[in-house]
Amino acid sequence: MFNYTFRWNQAFNALPRLLEGALVTLEIALLSMLIGIVIAILLTGCRLSGNRVLSAIARTWVEVARNTPALFQIYMAHFGLGAFGIHLSPYTSLLAGIAFNNAGYLAENFRGALKAIPDTQTRAGRSLGMPPIQAFRLIVMPQMLRIAFLPATNQMVWAILMTSLGVTVGMNTDLAGITQELNARSFRTFEFFAMAAVIYYLIAKAVTLAARALAWRMFRY
Amino acid sequence: MIEIQNVRKSFGQLEVLKGIDLTVNKGEVLTVIGGSGSGKSTLLTCINGLEPIDSGRILIDGTEVHAKSTDLNKLRRKVGIVFQQWNAFPHLTVVENVMLAPRKVLGLPKAEARAIAVKQLSHVGLGEKLDVYPSRLSGGQQQRMAIARALAMSPDYMLFDEVTSALDPQLVGEVLDTLRMLAREGMTMICVTHEMKFAREVSDRVAFFHQGVMMEIAPPAEFFGNPRAPELQKFLSATH
Numbered sequence: 001m002f003n004y005t006f007r008w009n010q011a012f013n014a015l016p017r018l019l020e021g022a023l024v025t026l027e028i029a030l031l032s033m034l035i036g037i038v039i040a041i042l043l044t045g046c047r048l049s050g051n052r053v054l055s056a057i058a059r060t061w062v063e064v065a066r067n068t069p070a071l072f073q074i075y076m077a078h079f080g081l082g083a084f085g086i087h088l089s090p091y092t093s094l095l096a097g098i099a100f101n102n103a104g105y106l107a108e109n110f111r112g113a114l115k116a117i118p119d120t121q122t123r124a125g126r127s128l129g130m131p132p133i134q135a136f137r138l139i140v141m142p143q144m145l146r147i148a149f150l151p152a153t154n155q156m157v158w159a160i161l162m163t164s165l166g167v168t169v170g171m172n173t174d175l176a177g178i179t180q181e182l183n184a185r186s187f188r189t190f191e192f193f194a195m196a197a198v199i200y201y202l203i204a205k206a207v208t209l210a211a212r213a214l215a216w217r218m219f220r221y
Numbered sequence: 222m223i224e225i226q227n228v229r230k231s232f233g234q235l236e237v238l239k240g241i242d243l244t245v246n247k248g249e250v251l252t253v254i255g256g257s258g259s260g261k262s263t264l265l266t267c268i269n270g271l272e273p274i275d276s277g278r279i280l281i282d283g284t285e286v287h288a289k290s291t292d293l294n295k296l297r298r299k300v301g302i303v304f305q306q307w308n309a310f311p312h313l314t315v316v317e318n319v320m321l322a323p324r325k326v327l328g329l330p331k332a333e334a335r336a337i338a339v340k341q342l343s344h345v346g347l348g349e350k351l352d353v354y355p356s357r358l359s360g361g362q363q364q365r366m367a368i369a370r371a372l373a374m375s376p377d378y379m380l381f382d383e384v385t386s387a388l389d390p391q392l393v394g395e396v397l398d399t400l401r402m403l404a405r406e407g408m409t410m411i412c413v414t415h416e417m418k419f420a421r422e423v424s425d426r427v428a429f430f431h432q433g434v435m436m437e438i439a440p441p442a443e444f445f446g447n448p449r450a451p452e453l454q455k456f457l458s459a460t461h
C-alpha cells in the first residue's frame with residue numbers, strides 16, 4: 001500500500017548543499033566539454049590527415065565513444081585503468097569518461113560540419129591570396145562553427161546529465177553524489193531526487209537557452 | 222603580360238591541355254570559347270597556380286607561376302579570378318566579403334579596406350547593399366559582388382570563368398555590363414564565355430579551344446567572319 005508521507009522540510013533545508021553540488025556538476029560538464037572539443041579537433045585532424053594509423057585511431061575512438069554506454073566509459077577510466085595500476089580519483093575518472101564520450105560525438109559532429117562546406121569556398125579564399133591556414137581560419141571555420149554549434153550544445157546538456165553516473169565510481173561532491181548521500185542518511189528518497197531532478201532540469205534548460213541566445217548573436221546570416 | 226608556353230596538363234590518363242601557347246598583352250581582352258570539357262577552366266586555374274602543370278611554363282610579368290621559388294599567395298594578388306559559381310562567403314556581409322582580403326592578405330587598416338570595398342561595390346552597382354548578407358542577393362548581384370571582391374585587391378589581370386553561365390537569363394545582362402565596363406577601363410582580362418555577342422563586342426582577340434588544343438585565335442571580326450578550323454565552323458553554326 002502507499003504509505004509514504006512526503007516531508008519536504010529536510011529537502012529544502014538541504015538546498016544549499018544541493019546547489020553546491022550543482023556547481024561541481026556544471027564544472028565537470030564544462031571542463032569535459034573543453035577537453036572534448038580540443039580532442040575532437042585533434043581527432044578530426046587525424047581523420048582528415050590521410051595517415052592510416054592516425055585515422056584508424058581516431059575512427060576507433062569515435063566508434064567506441066558513440067556505441068558503448070557512457071557508464072562503461074566512466075567505469076573504464078576508473079576500474080579499467082585501475083587494473084593497469086593507474087588510479088584516478090572519482091572526480092578525475094568521471095571527467096575523463098565524459099570527456100572521452102564528448103570527444104567522440106563532437107569529432108563526428110565537426111567532420112560532418114566540415115564536409116558541408118564546399119571546397120570552392122576554400123578555393124575562392126586561396127585565389128584572393130590567402131595561404132591555406134588563413135583560408136581555413138577566416139572562411140571555413142566560422143561556417144563550420146555555425147553548423148556544429150547546436151549539436152555541440154546538445155552534447156553539453158548530455159554531459160551535464162552524464163555527470164550523475166559519477167555515483168557509480170564513488171563521486172560524492174556533485175549534485176547526484178550529494179543527493180545520494182543525503183538520501184542514504186534520511187531515506188527521504190523521493191523528495192531529494194525530485195529536487196535534484198528539478199535542478200538538473202533547470203541547469204539543462206539554462207544552458208540550452210543561453211546557447212540559443214549566443215547563437216542568435218553570433219550567427220546573423 | 223601573361224605568357225603561356227607549351228603548357229601540358231593531364232588529370233590521370235586524360236590530357237586536358239595539349240601544349241598551349243598563348244600570350245596576353247597588358248590591356249588586352251581575350252575571350253575564350255569552346256565546348257564543355259575542352260580545358261578552358263583548367264587553363265585559368267593553371268594561370269593563377271591553383272592547378273599545377275605537367276610541362277611548359279606560364280609567366281606573369283616575367284614571374285614563372287609554377288616555379289618552386291614563386292610565392293603563389295603573393296602572385297595571386299595580381300591575378301583576380303571569378304568563377305561560374307560565385308562563392309560568396311555566406312557568413313560575411315557584402316562589404317565584409319570585399320574587405321576581407323584587403324585587410325587580412327594585404328594587411329590594410331580596417332577603414333582603408335572598407336573604403337576600397339565601398340568604392341568597388343559602388344563601381345559594380347552594389348553601393349546600396351553593403352550591409353546585407355549574400356543570401357539576400359540575387360545571383361547576378363552575388364556575381365557582381367564576387368567581381369568587386371577580386372577587384373578590391375587591385376589586380377593587374379582578371380580571369381573570368383563563365384561568370385554568367387549559372388545565372389538566370391534575365392540576370393546575365395547586368396554582369397556582362399560590368400565586364401564591358403572593366404574592358405573599357407583597360408583591365409587586362411581573359412574571359413571564358415558562351416556569350417558570342419559579348420565576345421564579338423569586347424574582345425581584342427577570341428580563342429577557340431577544342432579537346433585541349435587551342436585551334437584558332439584571331440580578332441573577333443576575322444574569328445567570327447572567317448573561321449578557318451572546321452571544328453570552329455561547326456561550333457559556331459551550332460551555337461548561332
Ligand SMILES: Nc1ncnc2c1ncn2[C@@H]1O[C@H](COP(=O)(O)OP(=O)(O)O)[C@@H](O)[C@H]1O
Pocket residue numbers: 232235237255256257258259260261262263264
Ligand atoms: N580536378 C579534376 N580531376 C579530374 N578531371 C578533371 C578535373 N578538372 C577537370 N577535369 C577534366 O578535365 C577536362 C577539362 O575540364 P575543364 O577545364 O573544366 O573544361 P571546360 O572548362 O572547357 O569545360 C574535363 O574532361 C574534365 O572532366
Ligand SMILES: [Mg+2]
Pocket residue numbers: 261262263382383
Ligand atoms: Mg569550365
